[in-house]
Amino acid sequence: MxxxxxxxxxxxxxxxxxxxxxxxxxxxxxxxxxxxxxxxxxxxxxxxxxxxxxxxxxxxxxxxxxxxxxxxxxxxxxxxxxxxxxxxxxxxxxxxxxxxxxxxxLNSFPSNEQKKQPTGCSSICVNHKGQEILGHTEDALTETLNHFYLVSAHIISDKPQGRWNVTEEKFTSLCYAGHLPGYTMSYNHHGLVFSINTLCAKNLIPGKTPRQFITRALLAAENYTQAMQVLKDEGCGAADGCSVNITFLGQEGERIFHNIEMAPTETANESELSEVTARPGEHLIHTNSYLRLPINTANIEMLRSSEERMITLQKCKGPKCENDVIKMLGDNSNKEYPVFRDAGFVRTIAVGIFDIVNRTWSLYSDNPKKNEVLAVLPIVLKNK
Structure with missing residues (x-):
């Protein structure tokens, strides 16, 4: 067992x-x-x-x-x-x-039929006055339940590191056991807040950059321009796909949430990207299917789950506050493809709510509709 x-x-x-x-x-x-x-x-x-x-x-x-x-x-x-x-x-x-x-x-074995779906996740961005929220369910195979943790790290290097010449990183990230930080939900001390949705492109490319390395590099981004540079990964490009829901706490002007879909491509040495934004009065919802990039996808069962969860989430006409997001992410009205999954080979292992106005990150290890928040962490930014 x-x-x-x-x-x-x-x-x-x-x-x-x-x-x-x-x-x-x-x-x-x-x-x-x-x-x-x-x-x-x-x-x-x-x-x-x-x-x-x-x-x-x-x-x-x-x-x-x-x-x-x-x-x-x-x-x-x-x-x-x-x-x-x-x-x-x-x-x-x-x-x-x-x-x-x-x-x-597994790219070299095209006849290989996957028996299970690796991960999921649903993300919602709400952008209203006094209610600037990024909510996220972290879904993964059943074995991942109880096998995750938070890492709050401060890394200082004596010389620039990697292709982006990073010398300092400070971030907090939810991590699957044994995985690099950055592929779930995270923030860094520059005010970058983001969540990840796995997207399953059919044609993956060995020798390019795995998405978990790209999202790990995101944790060092100081601004939106750098974040897009990391996702584009010019000179190499992504080996597989995901979407990123992102905002910066310290940005000038009005609050903007971004969703960027990222996909591998064999025709260029960079990732293929597509971006949409949620400006004041708007919201974004993303699950685990490409909504804008014309990418052939694998994992038909995950695609079906993603489409069904999207239908459920869109029934809430224009979420406007944190409570709306909690109700949506805790929804289990679709018994076969619930948003919050508590049975089967894919489970929702955690739920996070980033409150951008109050600069907090609330974490639940069970359905947020039915359980009290387990931890509320302050989002601590770098002293300028």
Missing amino acids: PVTESIGRRQCIPILYTRGTHYEVGFDIGHTFASLIQTFLKSYSFLHEEFLPAYNTCEGRKAYEDTLDSVKANFPQYVDEIQGTADGAKVPFHELFLLHLDNII
Whole structure:
């Protein structure tokens, strides 16, 4: 019996505060959460049924090595973080790196039929006077339930790191066990607040940048221009896809929320992007399907779930406040494809509500319609 089934849904989100180099921060994460990481790796079905068998083939190993070489060239500091986590948790580096490759390593096996959907997530941005809200459900395979944590890290480097020449990072991010920060919901000390929705492009490209490295790099962005530069990843481009819901607390002028869809492309050495905005009086909703980019998609069941959740969320005509967002993200009226998922092989493991006006991040480990908030974290910005 999986650990998640035997202990049920826990009302618990552990948090680690850590400071150091990229490797040291990774090591602290691995050392502190070693049990969670080890248990997750043992129970994660995709790793054992899909990724490791692919890794042990010539085609899969080439996809692994090509992608590792690419991120070592462009983002060596994040490879160091993963190595630190592996060392701290006493687990193999290649298993953690396979988590970040995700389905990229299966690209050489087009006949491979996936039996499960990896992740989901629904995001809502509300932009009204006094109510500037980004809400997000974090959905993942059942094995991920109770296998996540918050990392609040301050990284200072003695020389510029990676292709964007970063010397300092300070952020708080919800992390799946053993994964880099940045691929769920996060904020940084420059005032960047964002959430991620997985998008499943059919044609993935080994040797390009995995989305989890791109969203990890987002945590260093100081402004919207830099964030778009990171997502575009000019000179390489994304290997797989996602959408990013984003705003900056310190931006000048009126509040603007952005949704950017990102997709891989074989015709250019950069990501394909499409952006829409929510200005005052408007809102945005995104789940797990491409709404604007004409991308062939995989994972038909995830697409169906995404479409059904979108129908449910759109029934709320113009959400205007935090309570509206909580009701929408806690909705389970569609029994087969609920917004908040508490059964089946995909679960909602956490819900986050960013209150941009009051600069807080509220976190729930259960349905927010039926349960009190578990933690309310202040969004702490850099002193200018």
